[in-house]
Amino acid sequence: MSDFSWLYDWPQFIPDLLPGLGVAIMLTLSSCLGGYILGFFLALGVESHLKIVHYAALVIVELGRGVPILVLLFLVYQGLPQLGMMLDPNPAALAALMFSAAGYSSEMIRAGLNSVSAGQAEAANSLSMSSADTYRFIIIPQAARISIPPLVNLTIIIFQATSLATVITVPEIMQRAGVIGAATFEYMSVYTAAAVLYLCITIPGAVLSGYLEKTMGQKKRSKRKAVKALLSGSPTQSATVA
């Protein structure tokens, strides 16, 4: 353990890795945007009464959630050529991450949709609202409160997962770090710099997600409290009765 210079050397590698952070963020945003839209339709599919649609959606969701992302990356990048589909590294990573994001997000979106009581849809039906309008104005706004905190969390997880795209040579943070490491043998410094870059996104992300969980949950709690207070009758109320 001769060398502790990495403890203060690492910041010098940050500028070289920054373009990789840009790639990672772009990859995260595009795969999450596509993945969550796909996830929404998968959620509707799983809830469908049509057996075929239900099972098809379920299989896609379980593949997206159950197969390691690394395997998905290899399947897309090294597997699809077998079917004559050659993808460049960037679109291949996008496809694999989007598939994964779709699988995970569909369960979170489904939990949100299921949290809205059936009475809400019935009420909208009784007002002759179209089912598209019912979703758009009645169901989705209420479901979002439940779904958004875990989706923010998932976005952070997908951001971390972009690091895996290095294995198919996407020029994100870890790929650049690997190149620099191989050239300088300063592995400890360069990977420490990479870790710090990831933390710059993940720690604020975790704080945001914790905050959303608390505030979106709190509205419900205080409502429950209000009902409880109403039922037990606060002191001021008994005074008014007298």
Added chain:
Amino acid sequence: MGEIIAYIAMGTGWTAVMTFGSAAIGIVLGLPMLALAQSRFSVLRGIYHAIVHVVRGVPTIVWLFIAFFGVGQLGLTLSPVAASLLVLSIIAAAYMAEIYRGGIQAIPAGQWEAANALNLDRLSTLRFIIGPQLFRAVSPSVATQIIGLLKDSALVSTIGVADLVFRAGIMTQYHAHGLYMFGIAGLIYLALSLPIAAFSRSIHARITRRYALA
């Protein structure tokens, strides 16, 4: 074809060792971390949160490369297996500790109060009242986390542990047909996660049958 499947399937050994090894260590190491999280001293609680945020905030592959390439550069060379087990175990411990912490919060304050009012000492309270309820509360999440570790273990292939993905990669290099090779690996991952999920469901069913957590 059969030989290829057999060659890839042999990777189940290291995949299972990594998954269950790190799960076992993480389940145990999570307990002292829980103690840290529940500490009376805010400094210790702060240290706990810092550890958890940093461990979970850095992607697993970065930890693996730090442990294998980085620590190696400093002169302490870890074998791929040792580096992988070390990293996965620490990550598992951080996740388990957070699961335990959630479980503790889910136990109603009334349980602690009733134990207090009955004059049970702290050790008895933990052993007979809180412990068993915590175990039941966290079992499903722990099982889910083990499935997460199973998927995370795929990353050890990147530093040369001959697990399922590693072997599927080698077969792809020899024979091409990546769709088959990684498809086989993917199916084995799914097959491995099924019994863990089933186990989790059976625990959950047993708990709800026994006492509905109203």
Added chain:
Amino acid sequence: MAGPFVSALALSKQFGEHRAVDNVSLDVSKGEVISIIGPSGAGKSSLIRCLNLLEVPDAGSLRIGDTTIDFDSGRPGKAQVARLRRFTGMVFQSFNLFPHFTALKNVALPQMRVHRRSRAEAEERAMEELRRVGLAAKADAYPAQCSGGQQQRIAIARALAMDPELMLFDEPTSGLDPEIGAEILQVMRKLAADDMTMLIVTHEMEFARQVSNRIAVMVDGAIIEQGSPEKIMSDPEQERTNRFLSAVLGR
């Protein structure tokens, strides 16, 4: 033993800005049944929780039997708390049975751990107490398999099995339907008839009138008056008591 069995002197308990218990003094004699009534948020529960130190008072002193704790000289030690608690049994509004134990084990385990009774001894005693609350048949049931009223009776049995000399009841029926609450009150009447010393926080005015030797009225953290049930119910000294009773009795 000279003087009353329980003697609380100038107890105070503060939660943040809110003074839940404000300079309360209360004496309880052996065998006495005292009901504490008053509007919600008056500090009744806080007071009763102070008496077995689930809440540690900030000031004042508390004597039960031969054990005295003075809170003005700092937080009491664990051993002191345990000694004082041995005299008391607590019944909660939310029952707080241990959900992973059967009724029998709920009643037996604390005896084994705290009083070091053998399993056989503890279970025999547990059956005795379960019979006393009319639930011997439910010994092997888990709490989730029992109604709310049954759960509360098991909780009473659990407290009684620890040989308390003072039973504290914190709104034992307020989580229950009136009809089911009646079965709890029946058990409590029997206890009172057996000369158990009891302190009861309750909203059941008729029950308080029938079973108590004394009623204490609590408002804004303080006991504003106490006296015989007849005196409090029909001729209270304080205007505030009158107002409270008018509201709850609808007269």
